[in-house]
Every structure is written in structure tokens, then in C-alpha cells.
Amino acid sequence: MRLPVALVQLDATDDVDANITTAATLAAEAAAGGARLVALPEYLQFRGPDEGFRASARPIPGPHTEAFSEVARGHDAWILVGSLAETSGDDARPHNTSVLIAPDGSITATYRKIHLFDVAVDVGPVDTESARVTAGEATVVADVDGVALGLSICYDLRFPELYRSLALAGAEVLTVPANFTERTGRDHWEVLLRARAIENGAWVLAPSQIGGPPGAPAFGRSMIVDPWGTVVAQAPDRVGIIRADVETDRVAAVRRQIPVLANRRPAAYR
Numbered sequence: 001m002r003l004p005v006a007l008v009q010l011d012a013t014d015d016v017d018a019n020i021t022t023a024a025t026l027a028a029e030a031a032a033g034g035a036r037l038v039a040l041p042e043y044l045q046f047r048g049p050d051e052g053f054r055a056s057a058r059p060i061p062g063p064h065t066e067a068f069s070e071v072a073r074g075h076d077a078w079i080l081v082g083s084l085a086e087t088s089g090d091d092a093r094p095h096n097t098s099v100l101i102a103p104d105g106s107i108t109a110t111y112r113k114i115h116l117f118d119v120a121v122d123v124g125p126v127d128t129e130s131a132r133v134t135a136g137e138a139t140v141v142a143d144v145d146g147v148a149l150g151l152s153i154c155y156d157l158r159f160p161e162l163y164r165s166l167a168l169a170g171a172e173v174l175t176v177p178a179n180f181t182e183r184t185g186r187d188h189w190e191v192l193l194r195a196r197a198i199e200n201g202a203w204v205l206a207p208s209q210i211g212g213p214p215g216a217p218a219f220g221r222s223m224i225v226d227p228w229g230t231v232v233a234q235a236p237d238r239v240g241i242i243r244a245d246v247e248t249d250r251v252a253a254v255r256r257q258i259p260v261l262a263n264r265r266p267a268a269y270r
Contacts, residue, residue: 001248003147003173006035009222009235009242011211014048016056016064023081024067030241031075037144037246038071039080041207041222042096042154042179046085048213050132057085057094061107069105076103078144082177082207083113083153093134098151098177100142108143111151112136115159124183125216129155141169147248150202154178157192160199167200167261172251176206178218185219190231198229201255203246210237227254 008026012019023044030038045064046056058064068079079101086097096116100109114136117129139162140151150171156162157176166174174196180189189208197204203226210220222235224244233242255261 001145001147003037003145003246003248004035004243005037005039005205005224005246006030006033006241006243007205007207007222007224007233007235008038008040009207009220009238009240010041010044010209011239012044012047012209014046014052014213016045019045020064020067024071026239026241027068027079028071028075030243031071031077031079033241033243035077035243037078037080039175039177039205039207040082041209042083042177043209044082044084047179047209053085053132054092054094057087060084060086060097060099060110065099065101065107068099068101069107072101072103073105078103080175080177086110086112088134090134093130093132095136096129096133096153097136098153098175100144100149100151109140109151111140111153112138113153113156114139114162115156117155121183125181139165139169141166141171147246148172150174152176154180157196160196163196163200163202167202171200171202172248173203173205173246174200176204177208178206179209179212180219182217182219185221189219189221190223193223193225194229194231197225197227199260201227201251201258201260203227203251208235210239227251
């Protein structure tokens with residue numbers, strides 16, 4: 001199975017309408033260029049102060065997903081809206097939600113970020129994402145033209161047990177839309193993405209933000225990694241689009257040669 005994919009790298013600001021317009025325009029460009037699946041990064045509707053993030057939250061489906069549904073319908077493509085602020089039962093803490101939209105414009109899957117970025121890095125980012133986001137509680141594997149897609153968001157990348165559970169549930173492709181910080185990204189981003197690909201024998205699609213608010217730059221370097229851990233496409237340090245063909249035969253071949261999923265011994269791990 002061959003699935004042409006494109007990742008969009010963005011530099012979202014605190015202007016919600018402009019961010020949605022830019023993201024939808026680039027998604028349309030990516031789809032028009034032949035991508036069957038277009039993936040966008042985390043926090044695409046707003047980057048800025050917490051109060052602005054909370055104010056930007058909307059229901060899903062809703063006004064922030066409709067622009068991407070129009071792109072999907074207009075170009076007969078799947079769109080992964082990397083993440084949006086989704087209203088929850090707590091006005092102070094919306095969900096951080098990834099949305100998969102089918103070619104007919106319908107929403108076929110939503111994933112609410114499970115692991116929240118509560119960190120304090122020396123000479124680096126300090127954040128408490130849990131103060132502005134309600135965590136999700138469920139893993140999600142979705143079907144895209146017969147390809148099993150495991151959904152995740154940014155900080156999830158540091159929790160290999162999540163990706164192993166997705167692979168065991170059948171995921172052949174792992175998506176990691178991100179707003180990865182520059183300070184951690186320069187040392188950890190590629191290493192972690194390649195590790196998740198290698199240890200699960202899966203493709204990894206990681207569209208990222210770049211730039212960002214003063215004092216909180218994002219690393220960028222959106223990346224497509226194959227199941228052997230080879231980086232097959234990487235974005236330069238600017239807004240743009242990268243492309244590759246995801247081949248599920250490659251997943252089967254790598255898992256046959258190094259059958260880590262089959263060779264697990266979970267009884268010994270207790």
C-alpha cells in the first residue's frame with residue numbers, strides 16, 4: 001500500500017483567524033500537489049498567552065475544523081489537523097485535540113493529548129500545560145485508506161509505552177504533530193522520533209511549528225521517518241511543506257526482519 005503524504009510546517013501567532021487561513025491554504029497546496037494525507041502541527045490556531053489559548057477554544061466539529069473540511073472535500077484528501085483548542089467541561093482548561101478529517105469532510109477521529117507538558121528545563125522552557133489543558137484519557141488508532149494511523153501530540157513523544165500500545169493495536173503510521181521547543185528540540189527531537197519508528201517498526205510523521213512567541217521558540221525540522229529509522233524528509237528552518245510516500249510494505253518487511261512486537265515477553269516486565 002502506497003500513501004502519498006505531506007507535512008505542513010507553520011509559524012502560528014496569536015491571530016486565530018490568520019492562523020486558520022494560513023494553515024488551510026498550505027494544506028490545500030499540499031493536497032493539490034498530490035498528497036492523499038496532509039498533516040499539520042500542534043497548536044495551529046493560537047500560540048501566545050494562556051488566556052488567549054483558552055479564549056480560542058471551540059467545539060469540534062466547529063468553526064475551526066470547517067476550513068479544513070472544505071480543503072478535504074475540495075481536494076479529495078485526508079487532513080490531520082495537528083491540534084486545536086477544543087472546548088471541554090472546564091472553561092479554564094480546554095482539550096488539546098488532534099482531528100482527522102476524511103475526504104468527504106467528515107471528522108473520523110479525534111485524539112485528546114494524554115501527556116501534558118509540565119516541565120522546568122534549566123536555561124530552557126518552563127511550562128505547566130496542565131494549567132490550561134484538560135488531558136485526554138484514550139488512545140486512538142484510525143483508518144486512512146486501509147492504513148492504520150496511531151495518533152499522538154508533541155510531549156507524548158517522550159512516553160514510548162503509548163507508541164507501543166498503538167503499534168500493538170495495529171498502527172503502521174504514528175503521527176506526532178508538535179510545537180517542540182527549540183532548547184529541547186535541538187538535542188531530543190530527531191533522536192526520539194527515530195527511536196519511536198525503530199522500536200515499533202512504524203512510519204513516523206511529525207509536522208512541527210517553527211518560530212513563535214518571544215522567549216518560547218519552536219524547533220521546527222518537521223520530519224518523516226521510515227520504519228527502519230531513516231529520515232526520508234526533513235523541513236528546512238522556515239514555513240513550508242515536505243513530502244514522501246508511505247509504503248506499508250516497508251512496515252511489514254521491517255517487522256519481519258526484527259520482530260520486536262512478536263518477541264515481547266510482557267509477563268517478565270511485571
